[in-house]
Amino acid sequence: MKHQIFKSTDTNVSKFVFEKESTDTDKAIAVEAVLYRYNSYRERTVICCSTQCGCPVGCTFCGTGKFFIRNLTATEIVEQVDTVLKYIDCPTEEIRKFQIMFMSMGEPFLNYKAMEEAIIILSGKYPNAQLLVSTSGPLGQIFWNFDKFITLSIQHKQVGIQFSVHESNDESRARLIPTSTTSLQSIGYLGEKWAESTGRKPFFNYCVHSGNSSQQNITELLDNFNPNIWECTLSVICEKDNSMKNEIEKQIDLIQDFANRMTNAGYSIRVFNPAGQDDIGGGCGQLWYFQQWLNQQKRKQ
Numbered sequence: 315m316k317h318q319i320f321k322s323t324d325t326n327v328s329k330f331v332f333e334k335e336s337t338d339t340d341k342a343i344a345v346e347a348v349l350y351r352y353n354s355y356r357e358r359t360v361i362c363c364s365t366q367c368g369c370p371v372g373c374t375f376c377g378t379g380k381f382f383i384r385n386l387t388a389t390e391i392v393e394q395v396d397t398v399l400k401y402i403d404c405p406t407e408e409i410r411k412f413q414i415m416f417m418s419m420g421e422p423f424l425n426y427k428a429m430e431e432a433i434i435i436l437s438g439k440y441p442n443a444q445l446l447v448s449t450s451g452p453l454g455q456i457f458w459n460f461d462k463f464i465t466l467s468i469q470h471k472q473v474g475i476q477f478s479v480h481e482s483n484d485e486s487r488a489r490l491i492p493t494s495t496t497s498l499q500s501i502g503y504l505g506e507k508w509a510e511s512t513g514r515k516p517f518f519n520y521c522v523h524s525g526n527s528s529q530q531n532i533t534e535l536l537d538n539f540n541p542n543i544w545e546c547t548l549s550v551i552c553e554k555d556n557s558m559k560n561e562i563e564k565q566i567d568l569i570q571d572f573a574n575r576m577t578n579a580g581y582s583i584r585v586f587n588p589a590g591q592d593d594i595g596g597g598c599g600q601l602w603y604f605q606q607w608l609n610q611q612k613r614k615q
């Protein structure tokens with residue numbers, strides 16, 4: 315695939331856009347991957363790669379979720395990672411904390427077979443990389459494939475899982491993720507099953523805003539996510555038509571206060587700060603280049 319690089323003013327973040335022409339059998343695609351450096355690539359390198367072109371899930375805050383082109387092949391997923399890694403300044407085996415995340419564009423469990431194949435290839439090529447799958451838990455596919463995913467996670471100890479939870483009850487979550495996803499209770503069950511089978515902790519991701527950060531929300535989270543089993547990542551909602559920078563600044567106090575109360579409730583918390591992405595659109599739903607490309611495809615239809 316041909317690629318272009320979009321550098322953020324924050325030199326620690328670069329976005330890669332990959333494009334491929336249509337063939338007799340496959341539709342044209344554009345997908346994006348993001349490369350993060352924390353202090354140095356040697357200290358910590360994080361890559362987010364795409365598993366689908368567009369996404370059928372349709373999360374309301376996501377600019378890529380309004381249109382779906384096609385699933386990526388395992389080769390196309392791996393190619394994003396291999397290409398991005400050509401731009402770092404140290405051998406991959408010397409990276410101290412190395413994370414490859416399946417979370418840029420697409421729902422990995424809707425393209426399970428290719429994602430599994432890509433994980434097997436990447437775990438062989440980059441044995442020191444953690445391979446983190448981020449899922450909304452699409453109804454049906456998550457259950458049909460979860461036993462296979464557990465087996466994969468047992469065989470490849472670098473594999474981790476994060477569920478995009480974002481709200482503390484199913485009603486609010488359904489407004490954010492309009493297509494069918496499994497219930498929070500079922501996500502809680504799947505995570506516990508995965509933890510029991512692998513001996514590792516699953517993550518849930520929660521986008522904090524003024525409407526979901528009360529004590530009642532924490533009580534609801536505790537009903538389904540046992541803090542002895544789950545790790546929690548807090549982040550900001552990345553409104554597709556908002557400057558992420560403004561959004562972070564507005565919400566930083568809110569997130570900090572919520573993080574303190576979640577810690578008091580027993581959770582181990584990390585706060586994801588998508589710094590530097592606001593000028594390139596690096597976050598999920600902020601993929602500006604892809605949104606322009608998508609609009610061109612829509613006009614062609």
Ligand code: SF4
Pocket residue numbers: 369370371372373376377378379380418419420421450598599
């Ligand atoms: S946030 Fe992720 S799962 Fe939701 S529509 Fe966007 S790419 Fe798909």
